[in-house]
Amino acid sequence: xxxxxxxxxxxxxxVPIHVGGVDLSFTNASLFMVATVACAAGxxxxxxxxxxxxxxxxxxxxxxSYEFIASMLKEGxxxxxxxxxxxxxxxxxxxxxxxxxxxxxxxxxITSQIIVTFALALLVIGTVLVYGxxxxxxxxxxxxxxxxxxxxxxxxxxxxxxxxxxxxxxSLSVRLFANMLxxxxxxxxxxxxxxxxxxxxxxxxxxxxLPLIMTVALTGLEFLVAFLQAYVFAVLxxxxxxxxxxxxxx
Amino acid sequence: xxxxxxxxxxxxxxHGAAPAGEVHTETGVAHGAEHGGGxxxxxxxxTYASQLxxxxxxxxxxxxxxxNVIVPRVGGILEHRHDRIAQDLDEASRLKAEADAxxxxxxxxxxxxxxxxxxxxxAARESAxxxxxxxxxxxxxxxxxxxxxxxxxxxxIKAKAFAEVxxxxxxxxxxxxxxxxxxxxxxxxxxxxxxxAKVEG
Numbered sequence: 001x002x003x004x005x006x007x008x009x010x011x012x013x014x015v016p017i018h019v020g021g022v023d024l025s026f027t028n029a030s031l032f033m034v035a036t037v038a039c040a041a042g043x044x045x046x047x048x049x050x051x052x053x054x055x056x057x058x059x060x061x062x063x064x065s066y067e068f069i070a071s072m073l074k075e076g077x078x079x080x081x082x083x084x085x086x087x088x089x090x091x092x093x094x095x096x097x098x099x100x101x102x103x104x105x106x107x108x109x110i111t112s113q114i115i116v117t118f119a120l121a122l123l124v125i126g127t128v129l130v131y132g133x134x135x136x137x138x139x140x141x142x143x144x145x146x147x148x149x150x151x152x153x154x155x156x157x158x159x160x161x162x163x164x165x166x167x168x169x170x171s172l173s174v175r176l177f178a179n180m181l182x183x184x185x186x187x188x189x190x191x192x193x194x195x196x197x198x199x200x201x202x203x204x205x206x207x208x209x210l211p212l213i214m215t216v217a218l219t220g221l222e223f224l225v226a227f228l229q230a231y232v233f234a235v236l237x238x239x240x241x242x243x244x245x246x247x248x249x250x
Numbered sequence: 251x252x253x254x255x256x257x258x259x260x261x262x263x264x265h266g267a268a269p270a271g272e273v274h275t276e277t278g279v280a281h282g283a284e285h286g287g288g289x290x291x292x293x294x295x296x297t298y299a300s301q302l303x304x305x306x307x308x309x310x311x312x313x314x315x316x317x318n319v320i321v322p323r324v325g326g327i328l329e330h331r332h333d334r335i336a337q338d339l340d341e342a343s344r345l346k347a348e349a350d351a352x353x354x355x356x357x358x359x360x361x362x363x364x365x366x367x368x369x370x371x372x373a374a375r376e377s378a379x380x381x382x383x384x385x386x387x388x389x390x391x392x393x394x395x396x397x398x399x400x401x402x403x404x405x406x407i408k409a410k411a412f413a414e415v416x417x418x419x420x421x422x423x424x425x426x427x428x429x430x431x432x433x434x435x436x437x438x439x440x441x442x443x444x445x446x447a448k449v450e451g
Contacts (some may be wrong), residue, residue, distance in 0.1 A: 006290060006291060009290075009291035009292055010291045011291060011294070011297045011300075011301075017300075022299050023296060023297070023299055023300055024299055024300050024303050025300050026300075026304070027297065027300055027301075027304075029297070029300070029301050029304065030300065030301070030304035030308075033304050033305055033307075033308040033309075034304075034308055036308070037308045037309070037311060037312040037315075040312065041312055041315045041316070041320070044316075044320045044324070045315070045319065045320065048320070048323050048324055048327060051323070051326070051327050051330075052327075053330070053331055053334060055327075059327075062320075062324060063324060063327065063328060066321075066324040066325070066328070067328070085321065086313065086316050086317040086321050087313065089316055089320075089321060090309070090312055090313045090316040090317075093312075093316070094309060094312055110305075112292060113291075113292050113297075113301060114292050114293065115292075115297075115298045115301050115302060116301060116305055119302055119305055119306075120305075120309075123309075177292070181292065
Protein backbone atom coordinates (compact mmCIF):
# COMPACT_ATOMS: atom_id res chain seq x y z
CA UNK A 1 0.00 0.00 0.00
CA UNK A 2 2.77 2.44 0.85
CA UNK A 3 4.35 2.04 -2.58
CA UNK A 4 1.19 2.78 -4.51
CA UNK A 5 1.57 6.38 -5.70
CA UNK A 6 -2.17 6.76 -6.32
CA UNK A 7 -3.17 5.71 -2.84
CA UNK A 8 -2.88 9.29 -1.62
CA UNK A 9 -5.78 10.27 -3.88
CA UNK A 10 -8.06 7.58 -2.48
CA UNK A 11 -11.32 8.86 -1.04
CA UNK A 12 -12.82 7.07 1.91
CA UNK A 13 -15.97 7.75 3.88
CA UNK A 14 -15.83 9.22 7.34
CA VAL A 15 -19.55 9.77 7.89
CA PRO A 16 -21.62 7.82 5.33
CA ILE A 17 -24.59 9.85 4.10
CA HIS A 18 -26.93 8.49 1.43
CA VAL A 19 -29.80 10.60 0.17
CA GLY A 20 -32.12 8.98 -2.34
CA GLY A 21 -29.49 6.56 -3.55
CA VAL A 22 -26.90 9.31 -4.01
CA ASP A 23 -23.72 9.00 -1.99
CA LEU A 24 -23.21 12.35 -0.21
CA SER A 25 -20.92 10.98 2.48
CA PHE A 26 -18.59 13.17 4.48
CA THR A 27 -15.25 11.87 3.22
CA ASN A 28 -11.59 12.66 3.75
CA ALA A 29 -11.95 15.01 0.76
CA SER A 30 -14.80 16.81 2.51
CA LEU A 31 -12.70 16.94 5.67
CA PHE A 32 -9.87 18.67 3.84
CA MET A 33 -12.26 21.09 2.16
CA VAL A 34 -13.43 22.05 5.64
CA ALA A 35 -9.82 22.21 6.82
CA THR A 36 -8.85 24.40 3.84
CA VAL A 37 -11.67 26.84 4.54
CA ALA A 38 -10.96 26.78 8.26
CA CYS A 39 -7.25 27.50 7.72
CA ALA A 40 -7.73 30.20 5.10
CA ALA A 41 -10.66 31.95 6.75
CA GLY A 42 -9.22 31.50 10.23
CA UNK A 43 -5.87 32.90 9.21
CA UNK A 44 -7.36 35.92 7.44
CA UNK A 45 -9.83 36.49 10.28
CA UNK A 46 -7.40 36.33 13.19
CA UNK A 47 -4.53 37.99 11.35
CA UNK A 48 -6.64 41.07 10.72
CA UNK A 49 -8.66 41.08 13.96
CA UNK A 50 -6.41 43.70 15.60
CA UNK A 51 -6.91 46.08 12.62
CA UNK A 52 -3.56 47.63 13.50
CA UNK A 53 -2.39 50.72 11.73
CA UNK A 54 1.09 49.23 11.78
CA UNK A 55 0.49 45.62 10.78
CA UNK A 56 1.90 42.59 12.52
CA UNK A 57 3.60 39.97 10.36
CA UNK A 58 0.42 37.92 10.00
CA UNK A 59 -1.65 40.98 9.22
CA UNK A 60 0.78 42.15 6.58
CA UNK A 61 0.62 38.72 4.95
CA UNK A 62 -3.18 39.03 4.82
CA UNK A 63 -2.92 42.59 3.47
CA UNK A 64 -0.30 41.53 0.97
CA SER A 65 -2.49 38.77 -0.44
CA TYR A 66 -5.44 41.18 -0.59
CA GLU A 67 -3.44 43.81 -2.47
CA PHE A 68 -1.82 41.16 -4.67
CA ILE A 69 -5.19 39.93 -5.92
CA ALA A 70 -6.67 43.44 -6.03
CA SER A 71 -3.90 44.72 -8.31
CA MET A 72 -4.08 41.56 -10.42
CA LEU A 73 -7.81 41.98 -10.93
CA LYS A 74 -7.49 45.70 -11.62
CA GLU A 75 -4.84 45.07 -14.27
CA GLY A 76 -6.70 42.14 -15.76
CA UNK A 77 -10.28 43.39 -15.79
CA UNK A 78 -10.08 47.11 -15.00
CA UNK A 79 -11.85 48.95 -12.22
CA UNK A 80 -15.24 47.63 -13.38
CA UNK A 81 -13.98 44.14 -12.65
CA UNK A 82 -13.46 44.98 -8.98
CA UNK A 83 -17.01 43.82 -8.19
CA UNK A 84 -15.66 40.29 -8.65
CA UNK A 85 -12.90 40.86 -6.15
CA UNK A 86 -14.43 38.71 -3.37
CA UNK A 87 -14.83 35.84 -5.84
CA UNK A 88 -11.27 36.00 -7.18
CA UNK A 89 -9.79 36.48 -3.72
CA UNK A 90 -11.80 33.52 -2.41
CA UNK A 91 -10.76 31.32 -5.35
CA UNK A 92 -7.11 32.24 -4.94
CA UNK A 93 -7.05 31.69 -1.19
CA UNK A 94 -8.99 28.44 -1.50
CA UNK A 95 -6.75 26.97 -4.19
CA UNK A 96 -3.55 28.21 -2.54
CA UNK A 97 -4.50 26.87 0.89
CA UNK A 98 -5.67 23.56 -0.58
CA UNK A 99 -2.41 23.18 -2.53
CA UNK A 100 -0.25 24.05 0.47
CA UNK A 101 -2.21 21.81 2.84
CA UNK A 102 -1.68 19.00 0.36
CA UNK A 103 2.07 19.37 0.83
CA UNK A 104 1.84 17.90 4.35
CA UNK A 105 2.57 14.18 4.41
CA UNK A 106 -0.59 12.05 4.76
CA UNK A 107 -2.79 15.05 3.93
CA UNK A 108 -5.33 14.85 1.16
CA UNK A 109 -4.96 17.29 -1.75
CA ILE A 110 -8.44 18.38 -2.81
CA THR A 111 -7.11 20.18 -5.91
CA SER A 112 -5.82 16.86 -7.20
CA GLN A 113 -9.46 15.85 -7.84
CA ILE A 114 -10.59 16.76 -11.36
CA ILE A 115 -14.18 17.22 -10.21
CA VAL A 116 -13.13 19.91 -7.71
CA THR A 117 -10.99 21.88 -10.15
CA PHE A 118 -13.61 21.46 -12.86
CA ALA A 119 -16.32 22.77 -10.55
CA LEU A 120 -14.17 25.79 -9.70
CA ALA A 121 -13.47 26.41 -13.41
CA LEU A 122 -17.17 26.09 -14.21
CA LEU A 123 -17.90 28.60 -11.48
CA VAL A 124 -15.56 31.07 -13.19
CA ILE A 125 -16.91 30.48 -16.70
CA GLY A 126 -20.48 30.42 -15.39
CA THR A 127 -19.90 33.79 -13.73
CA VAL A 128 -18.47 35.14 -17.00
CA LEU A 129 -21.44 33.89 -19.02
CA VAL A 130 -24.16 34.92 -16.58
CA TYR A 131 -22.73 38.35 -15.89
CA GLY A 132 -21.82 38.90 -19.55
CA UNK A 133 -25.32 38.18 -20.83
CA UNK A 134 -26.97 39.94 -17.88
CA UNK A 135 -24.93 43.10 -18.36
CA UNK A 136 -24.52 43.26 -22.13
CA UNK A 137 -27.29 41.05 -23.50
CA UNK A 138 -26.53 40.04 -27.08
CA UNK A 139 -23.56 42.39 -27.22
CA UNK A 140 -21.76 39.85 -25.09
CA UNK A 141 -21.47 37.74 -28.26
CA UNK A 142 -18.95 40.31 -29.53
CA UNK A 143 -16.52 38.32 -27.44
CA UNK A 144 -16.43 35.86 -30.33
CA UNK A 145 -16.00 38.53 -33.01
CA UNK A 146 -12.60 40.19 -32.88
CA UNK A 147 -12.57 43.64 -34.44
CA UNK A 148 -10.59 44.30 -37.62
CA UNK A 149 -10.88 40.82 -39.15
CA UNK A 150 -11.63 40.71 -42.91
CA UNK A 151 -15.09 39.39 -43.80
CA UNK A 152 -13.92 36.19 -45.50
CA UNK A 153 -11.94 35.07 -42.50
CA UNK A 154 -14.65 36.01 -40.04
CA UNK A 155 -16.50 32.65 -39.88
CA UNK A 156 -13.23 30.82 -39.32
CA UNK A 157 -12.07 33.25 -36.64
CA UNK A 158 -15.44 33.14 -34.89
CA UNK A 159 -15.32 29.33 -34.87
CA UNK A 160 -11.82 29.43 -33.38
CA UNK A 161 -12.93 31.94 -30.76
CA UNK A 162 -15.90 29.79 -29.78
CA UNK A 163 -13.74 26.68 -29.48
CA UNK A 164 -11.18 28.55 -27.42
CA UNK A 165 -13.94 29.88 -25.18
CA UNK A 166 -15.36 26.40 -24.69
CA UNK A 167 -11.97 24.93 -23.94
CA UNK A 168 -11.34 27.46 -21.18
CA UNK A 169 -13.06 25.57 -18.35
CA UNK A 170 -11.26 22.40 -19.42
CA SER A 171 -7.82 23.98 -19.65
CA LEU A 172 -8.35 25.91 -16.42
CA SER A 173 -9.37 22.82 -14.47
CA VAL A 174 -7.00 20.30 -16.08
CA ARG A 175 -4.00 22.60 -15.59
CA LEU A 176 -4.50 22.78 -11.83
CA PHE A 177 -5.57 19.15 -11.46
CA ALA A 178 -2.75 17.72 -13.57
CA ASN A 179 -0.08 19.83 -11.91
CA MET A 180 -1.08 18.79 -8.43
CA LEU A 181 -1.65 15.17 -9.40
CA UNK A 182 1.60 14.78 -11.32
CA UNK A 183 3.63 16.58 -8.67
CA UNK A 184 2.30 14.43 -5.87
CA UNK A 185 2.75 11.21 -7.83
CA UNK A 186 6.33 12.15 -8.72
CA UNK A 187 7.11 12.94 -5.11
CA UNK A 188 5.62 9.65 -4.01
CA UNK A 189 7.51 7.66 -6.64
CA UNK A 190 10.87 9.17 -5.75
CA UNK A 191 10.21 8.78 -2.04
CA UNK A 192 9.23 5.16 -2.75
CA UNK A 193 12.62 4.63 -4.45
CA UNK A 194 14.33 5.81 -1.29
CA UNK A 195 12.41 3.28 0.79
CA UNK A 196 12.81 0.31 -1.56
CA UNK A 197 16.50 0.97 -2.32
CA UNK A 198 17.19 1.50 1.36
CA UNK A 199 15.83 -1.95 2.06
CA UNK A 200 18.50 -3.54 -0.17
CA UNK A 201 21.36 -3.15 2.31
CA UNK A 202 24.54 -1.03 2.27
CA UNK A 203 24.77 -0.59 -1.50
CA UNK A 204 21.08 0.24 -1.65
CA UNK A 205 21.44 2.93 0.99
CA UNK A 206 24.20 4.50 -1.12
CA UNK A 207 21.96 4.35 -4.15
CA UNK A 208 19.04 5.81 -2.22
CA UNK A 209 20.86 9.12 -1.75
CA LEU A 210 20.09 10.28 -5.29
CA PRO A 211 16.29 9.83 -5.09
CA LEU A 212 16.41 11.34 -1.58
CA ILE A 213 18.05 14.49 -3.00
CA MET A 214 15.46 14.44 -5.79
CA THR A 215 12.65 14.17 -3.24
CA VAL A 216 13.96 17.13 -1.28
CA ALA A 217 14.36 19.20 -4.46
CA LEU A 218 10.93 18.16 -5.72
CA THR A 219 9.37 19.16 -2.41
CA GLY A 220 10.73 22.65 -2.92
CA LEU A 221 9.51 22.64 -6.50
CA GLU A 222 6.07 21.47 -5.39
CA PHE A 223 5.77 24.39 -2.97
CA LEU A 224 6.53 26.66 -5.90
CA VAL A 225 3.98 24.85 -8.06
CA ALA A 226 1.40 25.07 -5.26
CA PHE A 227 1.71 28.84 -5.25
CA LEU A 228 2.19 29.19 -9.00
CA GLN A 229 -0.94 27.21 -9.86
CA ALA A 230 -3.06 29.23 -7.46
CA TYR A 231 -1.59 32.37 -9.06
CA VAL A 232 -2.22 31.10 -12.60
CA PHE A 233 -5.77 30.15 -11.70
CA ALA A 234 -6.41 33.65 -10.31
CA VAL A 235 -4.75 35.40 -13.29
CA LEU A 236 -6.78 33.41 -15.82
CA UNK A 237 -9.93 34.08 -13.81
CA UNK A 238 -9.16 37.80 -14.05
CA UNK A 239 -8.62 37.53 -17.81
CA UNK A 240 -11.87 35.64 -18.36
CA UNK A 241 -13.78 38.08 -16.16
CA UNK A 242 -12.39 40.85 -18.37
CA UNK A 243 -14.42 39.36 -21.24
CA UNK A 244 -17.56 39.58 -19.12
CA UNK A 245 -16.87 43.22 -18.25
CA UNK A 246 -15.55 44.38 -21.63
CA UNK A 247 -16.88 41.97 -24.30
CA UNK A 248 -15.71 44.13 -27.22
CA UNK A 249 -12.27 44.79 -25.83
CA UNK A 250 -10.19 42.25 -27.71
CA UNK B 251 -7.26 15.96 -22.50
CA UNK B 252 -6.31 12.56 -21.14
CA UNK B 253 -9.36 12.82 -18.97
CA UNK B 254 -11.78 11.60 -21.56
CA UNK B 255 -10.52 8.05 -22.26
CA UNK B 256 -10.28 7.17 -18.60
CA UNK B 257 -13.59 8.85 -18.05
CA UNK B 258 -15.21 6.76 -20.74
CA UNK B 259 -13.65 3.57 -19.54
CA UNK B 260 -14.83 3.77 -16.00
CA UNK B 261 -18.23 5.05 -16.91
CA UNK B 262 -19.64 1.59 -17.30
CA UNK B 263 -18.55 0.05 -13.97
CA UNK B 264 -19.26 3.20 -12.02
CA HIS B 265 -22.94 2.75 -12.57
CA GLY B 266 -22.76 -0.80 -11.40
CA ALA B 267 -23.57 -1.35 -7.77
CA ALA B 268 -20.50 -3.46 -7.11
CA PRO B 269 -17.24 -1.52 -7.54
CA ALA B 270 -15.39 -4.67 -8.44
CA GLY B 271 -11.85 -4.57 -9.71
CA GLU B 272 -12.49 -5.93 -13.19
CA VAL B 273 -11.74 -2.69 -15.03
CA HIS B 274 -8.62 -1.63 -13.27
CA THR B 275 -6.31 -3.37 -15.68
CA GLU B 276 -7.76 -1.38 -18.55
CA THR B 277 -7.27 1.98 -16.87
CA GLY B 278 -3.64 1.04 -16.51
CA VAL B 279 -3.03 3.10 -13.41
CA ALA B 280 -4.95 1.32 -10.69
CA HIS B 281 -2.56 -1.19 -9.25
CA GLY B 282 -4.23 -0.71 -5.92
CA ALA B 283 -7.15 -3.00 -6.53
CA GLU B 284 -6.91 -4.14 -2.94
CA HIS B 285 -8.43 -0.97 -1.61
CA GLY B 286 -11.67 -0.98 -3.51
CA GLY B 287 -12.88 1.11 -6.43
CA GLY B 288 -10.30 -0.16 -8.82
CA UNK B 289 -10.41 3.01 -10.89
CA UNK B 290 -7.93 5.81 -10.67
CA UNK B 291 -9.34 7.71 -7.65
CA UNK B 292 -9.71 11.18 -9.27
CA UNK B 293 -11.84 9.59 -12.02
CA UNK B 294 -14.04 7.60 -9.65
CA UNK B 295 -17.44 9.01 -10.46
CA UNK B 296 -19.06 7.53 -7.39
CA THR B 297 -17.30 10.18 -5.27
CA TYR B 298 -18.30 13.12 -7.47
CA ALA B 299 -21.67 13.85 -5.90
CA SER B 300 -20.24 13.93 -2.40
CA GLN B 301 -17.24 16.04 -3.47
CA LEU B 302 -19.45 18.51 -5.31
CA UNK B 303 -21.84 18.84 -2.39
CA UNK B 304 -19.11 19.44 0.15
CA UNK B 305 -17.26 21.75 -2.22
CA UNK B 306 -20.40 23.83 -2.63
CA UNK B 307 -20.93 23.93 1.13
CA UNK B 308 -17.34 24.76 2.08
CA UNK B 309 -16.58 27.07 -0.81
CA UNK B 310 -19.92 28.85 -0.43
CA UNK B 311 -19.28 29.33 3.27
CA UNK B 312 -15.76 30.58 2.55
CA UNK B 313 -17.09 32.98 -0.11
CA UNK B 314 -19.66 34.42 2.30
CA UNK B 315 -17.02 34.93 5.00
CA UNK B 316 -14.69 36.57 2.52
CA UNK B 317 -17.35 38.80 1.04
CA ASN B 318 -18.94 39.90 4.30
CA VAL B 319 -16.10 39.87 6.80
CA ILE B 320 -12.59 39.59 5.42
CA VAL B 321 -12.74 41.81 2.33
CA PRO B 322 -14.49 44.75 4.05
CA ARG B 323 -12.17 44.42 7.01
CA VAL B 324 -8.90 44.32 5.08
CA GLY B 325 -10.20 46.97 2.70
CA GLY B 326 -11.07 49.11 5.72
CA ILE B 327 -7.63 48.62 7.25
CA LEU B 328 -5.90 49.60 4.02
CA GLU B 329 -8.17 52.59 3.46
CA HIS B 330 -7.74 53.74 7.04
CA ARG B 331 -3.99 53.51 6.70
CA HIS B 332 -4.11 55.34 3.38
CA ASP B 333 -6.21 58.11 4.94
CA ARG B 334 -3.98 58.27 7.95
CA ILE B 335 -0.86 58.59 5.83
CA ALA B 336 -2.46 61.31 3.71
CA GLN B 337 -3.55 63.09 6.89
CA ASP B 338 -0.08 62.83 8.39
CA LEU B 339 1.42 64.18 5.18
CA ASP B 340 -1.00 67.11 5.26
CA GLU B 341 -0.14 67.74 8.89
CA ALA B 342 3.55 67.57 8.09
CA SER B 343 3.25 70.02 5.20
CA ARG B 344 1.17 72.35 7.39
CA LEU B 345 3.83 72.23 10.12
CA LYS B 346 6.52 72.83 7.54
CA ALA B 347 4.67 75.91 6.27
CA GLU B 348 4.38 77.12 9.85
CA ALA B 349 8.05 76.57 10.46
CA ASP B 350 8.88 78.40 7.22
CA ALA B 351 6.70 81.33 8.27
CA UNK B 352 8.37 81.41 11.68
CA UNK B 353 11.80 81.41 10.03
CA UNK B 354 10.73 84.22 7.70
CA UNK B 355 9.40 86.28 10.63
CA UNK B 356 12.57 85.66 12.57
CA UNK B 357 14.70 86.71 9.60
CA UNK B 358 12.64 89.83 9.13
CA UNK B 359 12.85 90.77 12.79
CA UNK B 360 16.54 90.08 12.82
CA UNK B 361 17.05 92.34 9.81
CA UNK B 362 14.93 95.05 11.42
CA UNK B 363 16.83 94.82 14.69
CA UNK B 364 20.09 94.94 12.79
CA UNK B 365 19.10 98.05 10.85
CA UNK B 366 17.74 99.62 14.02
CA UNK B 367 20.97 98.91 15.85
CA UNK B 368 22.87 100.39 12.94
CA UNK B 369 20.78 103.54 12.99
CA UNK B 370 21.12 103.85 16.75
CA UNK B 371 24.88 103.52 16.49
CA UNK B 372 24.93 106.01 13.64
CA ALA B 373 22.84 108.47 15.63
CA ALA B 374 25.05 108.05 18.69
CA ARG B 375 28.13 108.56 16.57
CA GLU B 376 26.59 111.63 14.94
CA SER B 377 25.56 113.17 18.25
CA ALA B 378 28.92 112.41 19.82
CA UNK B 379 30.63 113.98 16.83
CA UNK B 380 28.35 117.00 16.97
CA UNK B 381 28.91 117.39 20.69
CA UNK B 382 32.63 117.09 20.25
CA UNK B 383 32.55 119.63 17.48
CA UNK B 384 30.45 121.99 19.57
CA UNK B 385 32.73 121.54 22.55
CA UNK B 386 35.74 122.16 20.43
CA UNK B 387 34.15 125.24 18.89
CA UNK B 388 33.22 126.53 22.33
CA UNK B 389 36.70 125.93 23.67
CA UNK B 390 38.26 127.40 20.58
CA UNK B 391 36.11 130.51 20.78
CA UNK B 392 36.82 130.83 24.48
CA UNK B 393 40.50 130.43 23.83
CA UNK B 394 40.49 132.89 21.00
CA UNK B 395 38.53 135.28 23.22
CA UNK B 396 41.10 134.90 25.92
CA UNK B 397 43.84 135.24 23.32
CA UNK B 398 42.38 138.34 21.88
CA UNK B 399 41.84 139.73 25.38
CA UNK B 400 45.43 138.94 26.22
CA UNK B 401 46.58 140.44 22.96
CA UNK B 402 44.54 143.55 23.69
CA UNK B 403 46.04 143.77 27.11
CA UNK B 404 49.50 143.26 25.72
CA UNK B 405 48.85 145.91 23.10
CA UNK B 406 47.47 148.16 25.78
CA ILE B 407 50.44 147.59 28.01
CA LYS B 408 52.75 148.01 25.07
CA ALA B 409 51.10 151.24 24.05
CA LYS B 410 51.23 152.45 27.60
CA ALA B 411 54.82 151.38 27.84
CA PHE B 412 55.64 153.06 24.58
CA ALA B 413 53.93 156.16 25.77
CA GLU B 414 55.97 156.10 28.97
CA VAL B 415 59.21 155.36 27.15
CA UNK B 416 59.44 158.96 25.98
CA UNK B 417 58.97 160.42 29.45
CA UNK B 418 61.43 157.98 31.00
CA UNK B 419 63.94 158.69 28.30
CA UNK B 420 63.53 162.44 28.77
CA UNK B 421 63.92 162.14 32.51
CA UNK B 422 66.87 159.84 32.14
CA UNK B 423 68.37 162.00 29.48
CA UNK B 424 67.95 165.14 31.60
CA UNK B 425 69.42 163.33 34.61
CA UNK B 426 72.36 162.06 32.53
CA UNK B 427 72.91 165.50 31.01
CA UNK B 428 72.69 167.01 34.43
CA UNK B 429 75.24 164.62 35.84
CA UNK B 430 77.57 164.93 32.85
CA UNK B 431 77.65 168.59 32.33
CA UNK B 432 76.05 169.82 35.42
CA UNK B 433 73.86 172.09 33.50
CA UNK B 434 70.32 171.75 32.96
CA UNK B 435 69.29 171.05 29.44
CA UNK B 436 66.13 172.59 28.37
CA UNK B 437 63.15 170.39 28.27
CA UNK B 438 62.50 171.20 24.64
CA UNK B 439 65.98 170.12 23.56
CA UNK B 440 65.78 166.85 25.37
CA UNK B 441 62.33 166.06 23.98
CA UNK B 442 63.62 166.79 20.43
CA UNK B 443 66.65 164.59 21.00
CA UNK B 444 64.58 161.76 22.37
CA UNK B 445 62.14 161.95 19.46
CA UNK B 446 65.05 161.85 17.06
CA ALA B 447 66.51 158.86 18.81
CA LYS B 448 63.13 157.19 18.83
CA VAL B 449 62.82 157.67 15.11
CA GLU B 450 66.31 156.31 14.58
CA GLY B 451 65.86 153.38 16.98
